[in-house]
Amino acid sequence: MEPARADQRREDNHWSFLVLPLSVSARLPSRGVIAIEGTMNGFPFKATLQPDGHKSHWLKVAQALRERAGAEAGDVLTLEIAPATKAPEPDVPADLRKALAAADPKARVLWSDITPIARTDWIHWISSAKQEETRARRIRNACSMLAAGKRRVCCFDRSGFYSKSMSAPKAAHSSSVE
Numbered sequence: 001m002e003p004a005r006a007d008q009r010r011e012d013n014h015w016s017f018l019v020l021p022l023s024v025s026a027r028l029p030s031r032g033v034i035a036i037e038g039t040m041n042g043f044p045f046k047a048t049l050q051p052d053g054h055k056s057h058w059l060k061v062a063q064a065l066r067e068r069a070g071a072e073a074g075d076v077l078t079l080e081i082a083p084a085t086k087a088p089e090p091d092v093p094a095d096l097r098k099a100l101a102a103a104d105p106k107a108r109v110l111w112s113d114i115t116p117i118a119r120t121d122w123i124h125w126i127s128s129a130k131q132e133e134t135r136a137r138r139i140r141n142a143c144s145m146l147a148a149g150k151r152r153v154c155c156f157d158r159s160g161f162y163s164k165s166m167s168a169p170k171a172a173h174s175s176s177v178e
Contacts, residue, residue, distance in 0.1 A: 014063040016073045020049070025056035028083065033120050035088055038081035040069040046084060048120070087116040090123050099139045100146075107146035114151050122146075125153045 028034055028049070034057070037046045045065055049057035059079075061071075071077045092100075100108055111119065122142055129135035142153070 016061045016063075016066055017058050018061060018077075018079070019052055019058045020056050020079075022054075022056045024081075025049075028057065031055055033117060033124070035084035035086070035117070036081045037084045038079065040065065040079055041071055041077050043069040045069075046088060048088060048090075049081075087120075089116050090120040092119070092123065093127065095135070096123065096126060096139055096142070099143050103143035104147035106149070107143045110146045110149065110151065118152055122153050 025031075028036075032051055034049045035046070036049055036059075037044070039045070040061070043065070047059055047065075049059055052058045066072070069077065100111055126135060126138045126142060129138055145153070
């Protein structure tokens with residue numbers, strides 16, 4: 001994929017984010033979550049792009065990656081990306097890990113068997129709950145659905161276009177793409 005440049009980023013404690021230009025995002029194979037590999041200002045990295053809710057994607061940039069790439073929040077940088085050959089494993093929230101450990105063994109077996117992107121979808125569905133009661137119910141439902149053999153979460157918009165639960169953070173400032 002040809003070089004792309006970020007058009008927005010925000011510093012928030014130890015990470016920043018950048019939103020891909022629509023023209024770059026349109027060349028990716030999915031409007032949803034997608035694992036990528038590439039370079040940032042020439043420094044190699046692997047990451048997962050998230051849908052921004054506007055038919056593009058955003059990338060969470062850890063402070064360590066930003067520093068290695070010689071970038072500061074607010075800089076325009078060069079990003080070269082391509083779909084990854086293997087998706088990275090998502091971080092499983094502690095409450096979901098605990099529930100899976102106590103769930104029907106069929107749920108644990110299926111959780112191990114599904115793809116990292118499918119696990120990411122389950123995690124996003126659970127994490128998008130606005131209330132603790134909803135989150136707890138989704139965790140119970142996830143364990144039941146997995147035990148019943150359901151590999152993908154139902155009713156989940158992977159693109160974030162219809163549900164803004166996966167939208168990019170709000171930028172403190174933005175800069176133009178040259």
